[in-house]
């Protein structure tokens with residue numbers, strides 16, 4: 001009898017209350033399978049970043065359970081913490097501030113590889129750093145340069161390369177392309193999709209920009225005031241939304257194309 005692999009991520013009735021008593025997430029449940037790409041959308045303040053930070057372990061959840069690869073996130077053993085840190089990586093909104101301006105790209109990548117514990121031999125670090133750059137379509141010439149010598153899109157590629165250092169199974173992208181121009185957004189989205197397909201990495205893609213989800217995700221979830229009000233395939237949710245909030249979000253971008261008459 002074959003045992004099914006556990007979901008990469010599983011939230012079961014997760015609630016988050018910030019100090020001071022503000023409840024930013026209420027009984028949120030969803031799971032992500034290996035390689036699955038899900039968009040998480042919602043109005044400003046609906047709790048998207050709270051969910052991202054909770055998945056990363058940066059914010060504790062007050063109720064419910066959160067599992068990474070079948071392991072309870074509350075498990076505070078060293079092994080459990082390392083698994084979480086390796087398996088779940090984040091790509092932040094601002095590629096300008098995500099990289100230390102005083103460190104070369106080589107230093108940033110080597111450090112990420114060393115912290116991950118995946119590469120220990122010094123001779124391998126350079127080779128693996130170049131391999132990481134190749135994955136994001138940059139060449140070895142980038143290694144000696146500093147972040148300010150790159151465009152915003154190239155910096156975001158470097159941030160993605162760094163996030164790939166531990167061989168993660170889940171990338172949480174919190175508004176990861178919002179600071180970029182439209183053309184660059186598309187190229188980063190294309191890259192994320194390719195990486196997810198080729199390396200079987202699951203994506204939780206948080207965005208205000210609903211149309212971007214169509215290019216990247218097969219599934220979309222909608223948050224409204226901390227509650228998940230919609231969860232389905234992109235096609236079903238975009239063409240036949242069930243929650244009033246989803247309809248409102250879709251109307252606000254005026255993007256549903258009417259069926260073409262032939």
Ligand SMILES: Nc1ncnc2c1ncn2[C@@H]1O[C@H](COP(=O)(O)OP(=O)(O)OP(=O)(O)O)[C@@H](O)[C@H]1O
Nearest residue numbers: 018019022024042043044045046047048049050051
């Ligand atoms: N550290 C905090 N302490 C208290 N309340 C917080 C904290 N961080 C966020 N909140 C509140 O929790 C709610 C959800 O915030 P969150 O940042 O998760 O929303 P969001 O959907 O990501 O918003 P945006 O799209 O504007 O980034 C908001 O009402 C916010 O004010």
